[in-house]
Amino acid sequence: MLQLCKITDSLLISNSRSACDNGLLSGEGVTFCINVSKQQPFPGLRIGTLRVPVFDEPAENLYKYFDRCADAIQDVGTAGGRTLVYCKNGRSRSASICTAYLMKHRHLSLREAFEHVKSARPAVEPNEGFWDQLQRYEGELQSRQMEASPSTNG
Template sequence: MSLLESLQAKKINLKRTETFVTCVDGRKFKETKDSTTEVLRTPYGFVVDMKPDDIPAKITGNLYLGSQDCCEEKILKKYNITYVLSIGIEAPMIYSYIIYKFVQCLDLPETNLRDSLRECIPFIERAKIQSSNVLVHCNAGVSRSASIVIGYLILVEDYSYVDAYNIVKNARNCIKPNTGFEKQLQCLSSSKCNFFM
């Protein structure tokens, strides 16, 4: 038996398989040996992650970072969080025992992070003085809220940009401040004395 005949004989014994492929534009296809058919089209141009991101990352003694999923009552109670700082996306203010603050901030490189930090730092400090836990969140807990927490560590806790970034990254691995925020935070680290003027 030749090599070709041997391979063709093995092909007969292969198990039938279906493969699902999701394209960047959200279309899903089912591929089989004989055909490719469109299965489902989502209205999104990206793959949707349906898993909740509801575990806040502890950054320092009372400072937590997370996504908007962390604003659920059971999560706030579990982590004894009584202050919620919402960056760019407003959390529903439905629990009377929670102190809320909303700060408008777009996740764009040209957004002035200093203005947001000037609003956020006193709120975080208020929670610290009250010995209360504070959650800083945005939509995904990746760019805006992470940048606020890094900025807080630089300006109040006196960390360098690299150290502050690493502390936050080690606690919440998915953080990724946008490029404009990164540059502003690096600049803050070298010019903190001028920040509050």
């Protein structure tokens, strides 16, 4: 079944088959695609694209793309557009990117962000390596937040 699953008003997730259905993308108003794979195709529409060249392997470094992708999703949404994040099956890589976005820009914990993505697309299941990287990212975001907030002592 071809479908785009809505995570927020400006963020959708799917597998590559759905992502390459131009009618589906047009119907949902998708203006930007993040393709989290080395080999999956981009849709035929003339829209913004970003490739995150990783395989669905626990040893792959997806962490280094979290900030860039989260910021791109945020920027597209702020400009009134909609981002679709996809990988081959729409389960591990794309789910990890969407979870990272919710943690950074919606200030959700890893658990809350993941549950939100899973409620939109029940098939999601980041591999153990990506889950570890998301845990690391959560800690990184927390320490950034602490550095950014002014100290109240003294």
